Structures are given as structure tokens and as C-alpha cells.
Amino acid sequence: MILILSTSDNFHTNLIQNKLENRGLDFLRVNSDCLPIYNCFFSHGGTNSISISGKNICPEDVSGIFVHHPRIIFSDTIGSDSLDRSLVRSSCLNFLNWLECFVPSSKWMNSLNKIRSSSYVFTQLSLAKSVGFKVPK
Numbered sequence: 001m002i003l004i005l006s007t008s009d010n011f012h013t014n015l016i017q018n019k020l021e022n023r024g025l026d027f028l029r030v031n032s033d034c035l036p037i038y039n040c041f042f043s044h045g046g047t048n049s050i051s052i053s054g055k056n057i058c059p060e061d062v063s064g065i066f067v068h069h070p071r072i073i074f075s076d077t078i079g080s081d082s083l084d085r086s087l088v089r090s091s092c093l094n095f096l097n098w099l100e101c102f103v104p105s106s107k108w109m110n111s112l113n114k115i116r117s118s119s120y121v122f123t124q125l126s127l128a129k130s131v132g133f134k135v136p137k
Helices: 011-022 032-037 082-102 112-118 121-130
Strands: 002-006 027-031 040-043 049-052 055-057 064-067
Touching: 002 011, 002 082, 011 027, 027 032, 082 112, 112 121
Parallel strands: 002 027, 002 064
Antiparallel strands: 040 049, 049 055
16 A cells, blocks of 8 residues: 555646556655644554544555655644644644654655755755755855
């Protein structure tokens, strides 16, 4: 199974989903803007597994993860106040972070951790300097 992490309005992910469907490949798309409604659960019982909207997945079931611009956004109707929304947002971020522990990094295309680390200016400057670019002091 291929796990897709994106948002429901992502045009490029829609194209990839269509390709996977046309090839009859098994995949599960998780739109980060809909995370609170997916009913996601982790199990640490006999085997590690994750349940997303009632579908149980074990790490060995996942052949790859494709990530394309996932971001946590949802309407103000979720939760009764800003504290509830903050808790939901934090839980959603924890879910995405936990996925990186759940599935080995070798199976990720655009790993969330790599996306995060590459977005830091210091990391960008260090890499640029290491490959021979001149960087400001």
C-alpha cells in the first residue's frame, strides 16, 4: 500500500491519485486538512498498527509514503474555543510526526523531517557552503 499525505485541494496529488487508481494500486490518501475527522488511532499491542477511518495498517503493509505539501488547516467550527482548536492542531501534528517513527525513512518520498530541516535558513546555508557556494557571513 502507498500512503499519500497531502491536502484535499492539492491538484498534483489528485493527478497522482488518478494514476494509482488507473493502475489498480492499493493506496490510502490522508489529507492533513481533514485529520480531525479521520479517527486516527495507534496501537502498541502485539504489533504496531495504525487505524485511519477504520482501516488498520501495519508498517510492513506500507510500501511507500508520498508527501506533497501537507499542512494542518481546519475550520473554526472544530472545537468549542481556541484552546480546543490548539489541542486538535497539536494532536494532528503529533500524528504526522509519529508516522515518521511508524514507517522506516527509506520508504518516504519527501520525508516530513527532511522537509522541515531543509526549510531552515541555517541548514540551507550550511549545505550551500559545503557544496562550494559563497555564502554571506
